[in-house]
Amino acid sequence: MGVEAPGAAPEPILVVRNLHKSFGSLEVLRGITNHVQQGEVVVIIGPSGSGKSTFLRCLNLLEQPSSGEVWFAGQRVNDHPAHLNRLRAEMGMVFQRFNLFPHLTVIRNITLAPEKVLGLPKEEAQERALALLERVGLRDKAASYPDELSGGQQQRVAIARALAMRPKVMLFDEPTSALDPEMIGEVLDVMRALAQEGMTMVVVTHEMGFAREVGDRVLFMDDGQIVEENTPARLFGAPQQERTRAFLSKVLSL
Amino acid sequence: MDFSWPLIWQSLPVLLSGAWMTVKLTTLAVGMGFIIGTFAGLGRIAHSPLWRGVASVYVDFIRGTPLLVQIFLVYMGLPQIIGRPIDPYLAGVAALSINSGAYVAEIVRAGIQSVDRGQMEAARSLGLSYGGAMRFIILPQAFKRIIPPLGNEFIAMLKDSSLVSAISLEELLRKGQLIIGRTLRPFEILITVALIYLVMTLAISRLVAWSERRLKVQQRL
Numbered sequence: 029m030g031v032e033a034p035g036a037a038p039e040p041i042l043v044v045r046n047l048h049k050s051f052g053s054l055e056v057l058r059g060i061t062n063h064v065q066q067g068e069v070v071v072i073i074g075p076s077g078s079g080k081s082t083f084l085r086c087l088n089l090l091e092q093p094s095s096g097e098v099w100f101a102g103q104r105v106n107d108h109p110a111h112l113n114r115l116r117a118e119m120g121m122v123f124q125r126f127n128l129f130p131h132l133t134v135i136r137n138i139t140l141a142p143e144k145v146l147g148l149p150k151e152e153a154q155e156r157a158l159a160l161l162e163r164v165g166l167r168d169k170a171a172s173y174p175d176e177l178s179g180g181q182q183q184r185v186a187i188a189r190a191l192a193m194r195p196k197v198m199l200f201d202e203p204t205s206a207l208d209p210e211m212i213g214e215v216l217d218v219m220r221a222l223a224q225e226g227m228t229m230v231v232v233t234h235e236m237g238f239a240r241e242v243g244d245r246v247l248f249m250d251d252g253q254i255v256e257e258n259t260p261a262r263l264f265g266a267p268q269q270e271r272t273r274a275f276l277s278k279v280l281s282l
Numbered sequence: 283m284d285f286s287w288p289l290i291w292q293s294l295p296v297l298l299s300g301a302w303m304t305v306k307l308t309t310l311a312v313g314m315g316f317i318i319g320t321f322a323g324l325g326r327i328a329h330s331p332l333w334r335g336v337a338s339v340y341v342d343f344i345r346g347t348p349l350l351v352q353i354f355l356v357y358m359g360l361p362q363i364i365g366r367p368i369d370p371y372l373a374g375v376a377a378l379s380i381n382s383g384a385y386v387a388e389i390v391r392a393g394i395q396s397v398d399r400g401q402m403e404a405a406r407s408l409g410l411s412y413g414g415a416m417r418f419i420i421l422p423q424a425f426k427r428i429i430p431p432l433g434n435e436f437i438a439m440l441k442d443s444s445l446v447s448a449i450s451l452e453e454l455l456r457k458g459q460l461i462i463g464r465t466l467r468p469f470e471i472l473i474t475v476a477l478i479y480l481v482m483t484l485a486i487s488r489l490v491a492w493s494e495r496r497l498k499v500q501q502r503l
Contacts, residue, residue: 090403117409127404131422140418141408186404193408 039102041066041197041228042087047096049082049252056082058252060096064197069229071239071260074249075275080232081124083249084201087230088119101196117145120190124202126182128174128189134161135170138189146193153192160188164218180211184218191222198222200231236279240264248272289470293461297471300457301478307453308440311378312386315439316432318379319386324416326391337387344384350445353377357449374446374453382439389431393424426497433490437483444479454478 040063049057056079064070072080085091087098089105089112098105105115129137138157142148148156161167164184166177174182183203190198200219204212216238223229223242233239239246240260247257248269256269264280267273325337344352357373397420405415447456458475462468 088407090407113406113409113411116407119407121404121407123400123404125400127398127400129401129404129419129423131426141405141410144414144418145409189408 039066040064041101042230043097043099044087045097045099047083047086047098048094049079049086049091050094056252057086057093060252060254062247062254062257064228064230067226067228069223069227069231069242069244070247071243071245072230072232072247072249073234073236073239073275073279074247074255078249079252080249081201084199084230084232087197087199088116088121090121113145117141117193118196120193120195120198122183122186122190122198122200122203124205126174126179126186126206128182128186130174132173133170134166134172134174134177134185137174137185138192141189142192156192157188160191161185163191163221164188165214178211179207180214183207183211183215187215187218187222197228197230200229200233202232202234204233204235234279236264236276248275250275286467286470289465289467290474293458293471293474296457296461297454297474297478300452300454301482303451303453303457304440304443305482307374307378307443307446307451308436310375311382311443312432312436312439314375314379315382315386315435318383319388320390320421322383322387323390323394326387327394329412341384341387344381345388349377349381349442350448352381353445353449356380370446370449370451373449374443374451378439378443378446381442382435385435385438386432389428389435390424392431393428394420396427397423429497430490430494433486433493437486437490440482440486441479 042064044060044062047057047060048055058079060079060083062070072083074080082091086093087100087105089098093106096106100115100119103111103115105112128134129140132140135154135157138160139148139150139153142153142156143150158167158170161170164187166181166184166188169177169181169185174185177185187198187203203219204215207215212235216235219229219231219238220242231238231243243260245257246260246263248255248263248267248271250271256263256267256272258268263272264276267276322337322340325333326341328334328337353374356377357368357370360373361367394416401419401423402415405419406412410418443453444455446453447459450456452460454475458471462471465471
């Protein structure tokens with residue numbers, strides 16, 4: 029099944045067309061159109077309340093868009109509730125507040141969905157989980173409970189949990205915003221390594237350094253719209269829009 | 283003063299056998315009520331208006347009508363419909379279970395709603411269905427939190443189960459009434475019955491308090 033993405037050369041993995049989202053009378057997203065290529069790292073920045081997180085949550089339908097289209101891997105997502113669970117399984121999501129399952133051990137947090145959703149045998153799920161824990165540097169925490177871990181460790185487990193489903197895309201919703209400053213680095217390191225391995229990533233963040241260094245493309249959102257998008261070098265170096273300049277001058281002068 | 287200690291001692295074995303029946307009735311009722319209440323509680327927060335409607339009517343009807351009326355409805359009303367009498371034990375267990383289920387439904391609903399929204403979102407984002415997320419993620423956390431309120435429901439049901447004495451089910455109060463009928467000495471018997479209820483409810487409330495403390499220590503809510 030092909031997607032006729034507007035003006036894209038290879039088939040994009042994610043296509044968003046004229047996406048709108050309202051909560052009651054509050055219009056949070058006002059017509060977003062964009063696409064994400066395989067292997068691309070797209071970073072979304074913008075002031076709070078600009079709709080960044082809502083946009084991200086519309087991609088895997090944690091929020092139901094009011095109108096518009098979301099296509100993922102050649103399938104329209106937002107009108108096919110029958111496939112929804114399968115499609116969600118192929119989109120990993122990392123949350124601001126980790127959302128680990130507190131009643132389960134670290135390894136069980138990671139093996140549950142592969143076993144229940146993908147039908148992986150227990151041993152295989154365990155192996156996969158341990159390999160991922162190794163990768164995020166937490167193999168020795170497999171038997172711990174989430175509340176025994178620091179925030180940074182919890183977020184790394186959350187990343188491993190999402191990766192255990194072997195997703196085609198990883199969505200990050202402000203993954204470092206709830207962390208103490210000294211723990212931000214360890215999480216960004218994991219994300220950086222993931223990007224280098226070619227993972228397709230959509231990242232909502234306030235970490236401008238990360239956006240500049242790791243992003244292939246940066247979207248600046250304000251007031252429910254994408255105001256400007258460009259390579260990090262250009263967007264940070266020579267922003268075209270007045271609103272982008274105003275935002276960057278505020279966050280970069282901190 | 284007209285008060286007979288020996289009568290109390292003589293009545294105690296019979297009263298204790300009644301108390302055992304009370305405990306059995308209550309345990310069965312709250313156990314069945316837990317199963318009914320879990321489904322009704324899930325129904326109360328279901329997306330489907332049909333399930334929500336059915337669950338709401340059930341909970342509202344049971345909580346808004348007297349338990350004694352419900353017991354009579356099952357024991358005396360139902361036989362008229364189905365055309366044959368119902369054993370008082372069966373009728374008692376059924377009425378108490380249905381009653382308990384409605385109260386447990388509200389406990390379960392509150393327990394589910396006390397689990398952070400992010401838990402459901404994380405589970406769904408991993409591809410789990412709504413049912414799978416409930417079963418593996420939300421309900422295990424909710425059930426831990428509802429142990430104390432369930433204990434309180436058990437205490438309430440233990441006391442309310444005395445109402446099935448009205449359909450001649452021989453639990454604690456009924457046993458007492460039978461002894462009074464023979465001896466015509468209500469005071470000794472009723473005060474003893476009351477004290478046996480008190481001992482049982484105190485024991486359970488201690489158990490509830492202990493489980494609450496343990497839960498706080500665990501903190502893995």
